[in-house]
Amino acid sequence: xxxxxxxxxxxxxxxxxxxxxxxxxxxxxxxxxxxxxxxxxxxxxxxxxxxxxxxxxxxxxxxxxxxxxxxxxxxxxxxxxxxxxxxxxxxxxxxxxxxxxxxxxxxxxxxxxx
Amino acid sequence: xxxxxxxxxxxxxxxxxxxxxxxxxxxxxxxxxxxxxxxxxxxxxxxxxxxxxxxxxxxxxxxxxxxxxxxxxxxxxxxxxxxxxxxxxxxxxxxxxxxxxxxxxxxx
Numbered sequence: 226x227x228x229x230x231x232x233x234x235x236x237x238x239x240x241x242x243x244x245x246x247x248x249x250x251x252x253x254x255x256x257x258x259x260x261x262x263x264x265x266x267x268x269x270x271x272x273x274x275x276x277x278x279x280x281x282x283x284x285x286x287x288x289x290x291x292x293x294x295x296x297x298x299x300x301x302x303x304x305x306x307x308x309x310x311x312x313x314x315x316x317x318x319x320x321x322x323x324x325x326x327x328x329x330x331x332x333x334x335x336x337x338x339x
Numbered sequence: 340x341x342x343x344x345x346x347x348x349x350x351x352x353x354x355x356x357x358x359x360x361x362x363x364x365x366x367x368x369x370x371x372x373x374x375x376x377x378x379x380x381x382x383x384x385x386x387x388x389x390x391x392x393x394x395x396x397x398x399x400x401x402x403x404x405x406x407x408x409x410x411x412x413x414x415x416x417x418x419x420x421x422x423x424x425x426x427x428x429x430x431x432x433x434x435x436x437x438x439x440x441x442x443x444x445x446x447x
Contacts, residue, residue: 258434258435260435260437265440266439266440267428267437267438267439267440268383268428268435268437270434270435270436270437273401273434281434294367316382316383318383318435324371324387324390325390326369327373327385327388328373328382328384328430328435329385330375330382331382332381332382333382
């Protein structure tokens, strides 16, 4: 597609509910990133894929967070047993993977846990 | 690990004023450096970048020079406009290590 597409754009979840956030990267982009952005803060790195391989998941805050990209294209970020502190914007981004290349961001999925 | 430090905001300027937003970094090797901008209600988008020492990135009147000796990548604009009001993020490397952002408000 023309840009990085994320869905849903807005999600309200009850505490304890599982959620799944979807990301469609730019076609052909090798690298895919997930970030968490709290209100008034910069994006915090969560995890990084190169094609289908998850090369870095050091930013995932707990084992309730899980990400996958099984065919090297679409990715899903799953949060199990959501907590209030999970409320944030979850940003997906992609790039061609070459050094110095621009990271293109989606508009984000706004998650509110009540 | 890699990290980015930005000057704290918010920054409020009058139209046509000179802007500097400081950014310093800590990293191993020779990272690429970026400035991203987030306009109200919009997603993050690249403003400019530099991939090696002494490179100058520029776009929309904004400039930043990659200074390896001072590990800095300060953002400057000679004459800001109301439409420049946004949050500016300095970022490091191809994995996107971001600073906390600096909110800029430009008053007419």
